[in-house]
Amino acid sequence: MKILVADDDAQILRALRITLRARGYEVLTATDGADALNQAVEHRPDLYLIDLGMPHLDGVELIQGLRGWTTAPVLVLSGRTGSADKVEALDAGADDYVTKPFVVDELLARVRALTRRVPGQDAEPLTRIGDVVVDLTATTVTRDGTPPEPVRLTPTEWRVLEVLVRNAGRLVTRQTLLRDIWGSEHVTDTGYLRLYLSQLRKKLEPDPVTPRYLLTEPGMGYRFDPTGGHPDGPAVAGPAGDV
Template identity: 55%
Template sequence: MTRVLVVEDDPQLVRALKINLQARKFEVVEAGDGATALRLAAARTPDAILLDLGLPDMDGVEVIRGVRGRSHVPILVLSARHTSEEKIRALDAGADDYVTKPFSMDELLARLRAATRRREAPASPAGIPGIATDEFTIDLAARKVVRGERTVRLTPTEWHLLELLIARPGHLVSQRRLLLEVWGPAYSEHTNYLRVYMAQLRRKLEANPSRPRYLITEPGMGYRFEP
């Protein structure tokens, strides 16, 4: 059974989420504040986290960073904060998706299913066990990236993007295909998501993120992995 940690201090919303999730055979763990969320994320090893940013003891972005320090679990933000800056801040910290309140329960559940599928997806594109460059190595079977002497932590969404790019080295992968494959049809025009996540991958993998050697942008078209 898929275990979901719900981090939310609004009892009515928690109740609605719990009813809908349990009706679809999810196991629900609840946390009303950030400290409890971090403790339960470590102790209960959820398969996904639904996280409100406006918590009573800390900003939800701090929770994202705390979880990302030790886990790749998908994190879906649920927030009334709707500005692009807030969304990018959460995604940049390591969130996998951002749902603005009020939201459709059906849409949220669809995004949750997509996030858990990304986590469970086969790690290695057919025929590509891994990639070695001058800066980093990627072991797709082990889902591991090493840069120098350090293991680089990637979120499930970052992994999915990277896998799509390295499956066709030297070839353009269109923005539309990346958005459809990683986020689904509802996100086919959300190119800002791609910009944020590609910037994150470059910071983690490139020696000079502002002048990337491996993760190349084709303006207005898509992205290319250049081995």
């Protein structure tokens, strides 16, 4: 079990590293949010212990960056005791919140509780669609160039794309997309999906008429194929009009 501890207090880092390693955990440490995010992408920890008041990226910004591509549990360790701080961290994607100073036994119990969860499958932080790069951490889409050219998506286009990319290679039903993005009252409004998939293909696919990445599974839903239909990957789907 690999845990990343991000805190700008050297004493707390040292104490947690010793305590967690003594319990058999592999421990990574970072003293600022940017370093923590880089280590997260490189090492893929199973759990995060994050302070809120860090330089470069604060704890909330770090959590938001992580939640773009990983479902690993996040436990906030912070000296901020106000309810507004707790709500902000939890809304950003934290799973639990412990205030400093904390009792070690309680902290370890919360770590055990979080690690008992069945782990989800993380998406790749950077995903390529032809000459376009989708960055789930920064929530940006850029086209290759010097410098890279931003591809502007509407908020709803981004949400559709994010769901598909996070489930790369897997069928996402129309009902799932409609419920997650528009709400349960819209699960029969398939016209929404045809419209937004068409727009995304025009902006992202090398040939929008014959999509290779954003594929339609007729009568069922959609699938993101990260291979682009290369010979060693899934077969290329039909044209966009086969919904």
